Amino acid sequence: MTRMKTMLGYAGAKRLARGLGWFSIALGALELLAPRRVGDALGMQHESGAIQAYGAREIASGIGILAARDPTPWIWARVIGDALDLATLAPNADPRNPQRPYVLMAIGAVAGVALLDYLCADGLARKEDDHRSRRDYADRSGFPQSPNAMRGAAREPEMVSTARH
Amino acid sequence: MKALCWHGKEDIRCDSVPDPRIEEPRDAIIRMTSCAICGSDLHLYDGFMPGMKSGDIMGHEFMGEVVEVGSGNKKLKVGDRVVVPFTIVCGDCDQCRRSNFSVCERTNRNKDLADKAFGHTTAGLFGYTHLTGGYPGGQAEYVRVPYADVGPVKVPSTLTDEQVLFLGDIFPTGWQAAIQCDIEPTDTVAIWGAGPVGQMAVRSAVLLGARQVIMIDNVPERLSMAAAGGAITINFDEESVVERLNDLTGGKGPEKCIDAVGMEAHASGSVDSLYDRAKQALMLETDRPHVLREMIYVCRPAGVLSIPGVYGGLIDKIPFGALMNKGLTIRTGQTHVNKWTDDLLRRIEEGEIDPSFVITHTARLEDGPEFYKTFRDKKDGCIKVVLKP
Ligand SMILES: NC(=O)c1ccc[n+]([C@@H]2O[C@H](COP(=O)([O-])OP(=O)(O)OC[C@H]3O[C@@H](n4cnc5c(N)ncnc54)[C@H](O)[C@@H]3O)[C@@H](O)[C@H]2O)c1
Ligand SMILES: [Zn+2]
Ligand SMILES: [Zn+2]
Numbered sequence: 001m002t003r004m005k006t007m008l009g010y011a012g013a014k015r016l017a018r019g020l021g022w023f024s025i026a027l028g029a030l031e032l033l034a035p036r037r038v039g040d041a042l043g044m045q046h047e048s049g050a051i052q053a054y055g056a057r058e059i060a061s062g063i064g065i066l067a068a069r070d071p072t073p074w075i076w077a078r079v080i081g082d083a084l085d086l087a088t089l090a091p092n093a094d095p096r097n098p099q100r101p102y103v104l105m106a107i108g109a110v111a112g113v114a115l116l117d118y119l120c121a122d123g124l125a126r127k128e129d130d131h132r133s134r135r136d137y138a139d140r141s142g143f144p145q146s147p148n149a150m151r152g153a154a155r156e157p158e159m160v161s162t163a164r165h
Numbered sequence: 166m167k168a169l170c171w172h173g174k175e176d177i178r179c180d181s182v183p184d185p186r187i188e189e190p191r192d193a194i195i196r197m198t199s200c201a202i203c204g205s206d207l208h209l210y211d212g213f214m215p216g217m218k219s220g221d222i223m224g225h226e227f228m229g230e231v232v233e234v235g236s237g238n239k240k241l242k243v244g245d246r247v248v249v250p251f252t253i254v255c256g257d258c259d260q261c262r263r264s265n266f267s268v269c270e271r272t273n274r275n276k277d278l279a280d281k282a283f284g285h286t287t288a289g290l291f292g293y294t295h296l297t298g299g300y301p302g303g304q305a306e307y308v309r310v311p312y313a314d315v316g317p318v319k320v321p322s323t324l325t326d327e328q329v330l331f332l333g334d335i336f337p338t339g340w341q342a343a344i345q346c347d348i349e350p351t352d353t354v355a356i357w358g359a360g361p362v363g364q365m366a367v368r369s370a371v372l373l374g375a376r377q378v379i380m381i382d383n384v385p386e387r388l389s390m391a392a393a394g395g396a397i398t399i400n401f402d403e404e405s406v407v408e409r410l411n412d413l414t415g416g417k418g419p420e421k422c423i424d425a426v427g428m429e430a431h432a433s434g435s436v437d438s439l440y441d442r443a444k445q446a447l448m449l450e451t452d453r454p455h456v457l458r459e460m461i462y463v464c465r466p467a468g469v470l471s472i473p474g475v476y477g478g479l480i481d482k483i484p485f486g487a488l489m490n491k492g493l494t495i496r497t498g499q500t501h502v503n504k505w506t507d508d509l510l511r512r513i514e515e516g517e518i519d520p521s522f523v524i525t526h527t528a529r530l531e532d533g534p535e536f537y538k539t540f541r542d543k544k545d546g547c548i549k550v551v552l553k554p
Contacts (some may be wrong), residue, residue, distance in 0.1 A: 011542075069402060134526075135546030137390035142368055142522035147395025152350065152374030153517055 013123025017071045019091030020078065021119060023113070031055025042106060043092055043099030050088070057081060075121045082114035167554070168305030169533045171221045174212030179531045186302065186308035190237025194311035195249060199246065199326040200227035200303045202533070202550045203251075203334055204360050204427070205475050206291070207541050213428060214477050216278070216294035225291040226253035226334040227303025228326060231317075240314040242281055247317035248332045249310055250502035253289035253300060254291050256315035267499035272312060273298045277375060287499065306554050318506045321514070327521035327551065328513055331365070335549075336520045337505040338473050339365025339425070343373050343497035344505075345471040346421035353377040353414050355463070356396070357456045358425035359387035359548045366423050367394040372518070375421070379413060381406055386546045390523070410463050418465040427474030430455040454480040461488045472497035523549045530554050 008016065031038055032055030035048040044051070061081060064074035089110065092103045143150045170180045180534060185194055201228050208214045229247040241247070248344050254261050255271040272289035273279050279286040279296050289311070292302015301309065320329045339362050346354055354370040356363050359382035368376045371394065380391035381399045388398040399409045410419055430453050460470050461484050470493055488495075512518055525548045528536050536550045 003262050135386045137386055137548070138393050140390050140522040141393040141395070142518050142520060143394070144516050147371050150517070151395070154372035154512070155350075155374040
């Protein structure tokens, strides 16, 4: 895939990552708490156990994204998870499955989220570009001399007594 | 006249509103010449501060020229150039007599509300919540200043607006934060938050003689400005705050800690931030005390926590056992601006410090709404915005 250059900067990717983190937790909770409902909707009635396991995985990557100093590996974990979801859903898109329309919808949704996950991971990789474009205020001390020369300039006895009033 | 008005979360508009008029004999009307957007305004902008009403005029860091004076005001004359402190003070209640200006007992005209919310009232503030009087603020062409024979500080024409404007808020706030630390020449002062308040706190701690000043934030250009003022910097996105602070203090922790962040602290490196986000979203907690927890944990026993950062309501999971057993002292409050203004004005006049270093953006008042966003999102290297009518 060609790098979608203009899509997302680092700051946008960080915000998107938070959204994806919460999304993971919400979806994971649904799969974990109501695996039957999810299974029924997709014609996968006998796979409650697998659905719960996927739910636990979603929650783990959600917490990882929100709590990590750098969410990048967790976002990549989501990209891999998306591939796994698609691989699991694909066989159920069989025309004999009466729930096929829902499965196709689910595949569409996962594919959409997968694209977001990818864009997010891609944007997070742009941290360095982001910093280079930033301003530098190394010349803004506010002091007439170096900070070292100014250290303690306001330490007069009079000062200390005001503080102790 | 034109004024920046609050209409809800992330909704500030430049509206046409009636000009203010003298209401009490001690009032004055000021024609604003410069005003600033403060980090405290962001708490209103982000909808975290209770007690706002649609149409409230924003702004509490402003200065200008006196254009009208009430009959009972013996201090000001038309034409005086003044900086107006954000705290409204009566000058003769028990608290004002003790220089505890930000808890003046008389100037909050919604005293009953404040008594209920806080137990006892605090001072009236410009451009802030109705809990503190709901006084129309200074991001406007004209402002009515109540008790104008006490608060406003006359400034000499030899100094520019940019040099003196911050006497009304962030300069004394950073200064008081450092004073409250009772700095000794052997002290390490760690400061969380490299916004305008944190920047002033760095300079103040240096002037007051701290051996080592450390700044914690995750915005590179803000850290670069703190370093310019003499701070060692820690980027909390890239390194562990607790480990670095211990390294820099021989494993003992900083003696003095300053929270210049307040209730909207973010922290990507911890599970507690997740907990706070969730509780805040469910309205079970109003403020996110990540910085407070970190300070309590890392501060040297018998140390001081100085908290200029603003909190609005309730916080949760504070390691009070650590605080108590370590014997930490907490000192906090809205700034007693007038307690410091004479001294700080003299320091500016003598060239000891020029607070204009913090200004990164200057814009027209009508473009203010857009600059709220620029400042909040730290876009374009924004640290401090000054607006002109
Ligand atoms: N006590 C007073 O009288 C008074 C007066 C003025 C401002 N304030 C308060 O001081 C605080 C700072 O004001 P400001 O104008 O500098 O605002 P600001 O929003 O520009 O600065 C806050 C800074 O904190 C940083 N930050 C966020 N989370 C952090 C964390 N976990 N660790 C370290 N840094 C973190 C942000 O990146 C930002 O640079 C606000 O709460 C404001 O309301 C108090
Ligand atoms: Zn302020
Ligand atoms: Zn008073």
